[in-house]
Amino acid sequence: MTTDTTTTVAPTGERVLDARGVTMRFGGLTAVRDVDLHVNAGEIVGLIGPNGAGKTTFFNCLTGLYIPTEGEVRYKDKVLPPKSFKVTAAGIARTFQNIRLFGNMTVLENVLVGRHTRTKEGFWSAVLRGPGFHKAEAASRERAMELLEFIGLENKADHLARNLPYGEQRKLEIARALASEPGLLLLDEPTAGMNPQETRATEELVFAIRDKGIAVLVIEHDMRFIFNLCDRVAVLVQGEKLVEGDSATVQGDERVVAAYLGEPFENAPGDEEIAEVEAAEAHADSADTTTDAAPGKENDR
Numbered sequence: 581m582t583t584d585t586t587t588t589v590a591p592t593g594e595r596v597l598d599a600r601g602v603t604m605r606f607g608g609l610t611a612v613r614d615v616d617l618h619v620n621a622g623e624i625v626g627l628i629g630p631n632g633a634g635k636t637t638f639f640n641c642l643t644g645l646y647i648p649t650e651g652e653v654r655y656k657d658k659v660l661p662p663k664s665f666k667v668t669a670a671g672i673a674r675t676f677q678n679i680r681l682f683g684n685m686t687v688l689e690n691v692l693v694g695r696h697t698r699t700k701e702g703f704w705s706a707v708l709r710g711p712g713f714h715k716a717e718a719a720s721r722e723r724a725m726e727l728l729e730f731i732g733l734e735n736k737a738d739h740l741a742r743n744l745p746y747g748e749q750r751k752l753e754i755a756r757a758l759a760s761e762p763g764l765l766l767l768d769e770p771t772a773g774m775n776p777q778e779t780r781a782t783e784e785l786v787f788a789i790r791d792k793g794i795a796v797l798v799i800e801h802d803m804r805f806i807f808n809l810c811d812r813v814a815v816l817v818q819g820e821k822l823v824e825g826d827s828a829t830v831q832g833d834e835r836v837v838a839a840y841l842g843e844p845f846e847n848a849p850g851d852e853e854i855a856e857v858e859a860a861e862a863h864a865d866s867a868d869t870t871t872d873a874a875p876g877k878e879n880d881r
């Protein structure tokens with residue numbers, strides 16, 4: 581593990597990300613509605629919610645891929661520019677729900693591409709490897725190798741990215757994001773498709789990233805992963821933030837349970853059927869009580 585050279589690490593507790601009133605509409609569809617969310621330095625914050633809740637759209641609003649219809653996003657007190665490369669340069673890095681690696685480039689080259697916002701040679705130089713590239717990039721390569729060591733892929737630096745097993749491709753995406761020396765890392769479903777061992781390893785990796793002074797905001801469906809990892813969890817349902825709090829608060833909130841079990845909310849279609857089922861169950865329960873209780877009472881006498 582290494583200390584990086586370019587990131588200014590915010591003191592613990594300082595607000596790194598501050599999103600206020602973020603709304604994103606696509607025509608008639610409001611994918612994200614008036615969402616406030618902040619991340620402090622030193623924190624790991626989770627963002628959960630059913631499919632289609634607007635989680636990825638919210639990430640896209642934070643990273644300049646989308647310009648929010650309403651609202652404002654600040655990183656370390658500065659309003660973010662509406663361009664993703666400028667957001668990366670400002671200090672926010674991300675991974676994608678669908679892996680976006682350069683499959684025909686090596687593992688090391690993929691990490692080097694991630695460094696282009698931090699080197700004066702720039703993206704095309706990294707891709708085309710023009711004259712003098714190797715010399716000029718010596719420091720970058722060293723740093724990229726350090727990152728590969730950090731995620732445990734240093735022995736595969738020369739492999740083509742597309743030949744890596746799926747779980748390792750996900751880790752490589754994280755290394756590439758870290759190569760931009762971020763102060764905040766956004767992870768969109770980092771354990772999707774991983775086996776339980778890989779998921780546990782990713783948990784450790786995220787803790788290690790936090791320990792390097794990088795705040796983390798993570799979307800994930802694996803609740804065990806989320807509740808083990810996060811200091812705070814926010815729940816998005818149909819584009820709106822339903823609940824936010826520590827693991828116990830969120831896990832104990834019946835609206836969250838309802839959202840995850842797919843139960844209809846109050847007045848939603850289906851209430852009548854549920855009422856019928858509940859009435860039938862109550863009837864069955866009272867019948868059970870009478871038959872069970874009777875012999876016991878007799879014995880007590």
Ligand SMILES: Nc1ncnc2c1ncn2[C@@H]1O[C@H](COP(=O)(O)OP(=O)(O)O)[C@@H](O)[C@H]1O
Pocket residue numbers: 606609611629630631632633634635636637638
């Ligand atoms: N570029 C887009 N154009 C139109 N609709 C979109 C676009 N991106 C996302 N959506 C819609 O926004 C909603 C939220 O999607 P998404 O953010 O991907 O949800 P999640 O990541 O929580 O599963 C969905 O209904 C999706 O179809």
Ligand SMILES: [Mg+2]
Pocket residue numbers: 635636637677
């Ligand atoms: Mg998504």
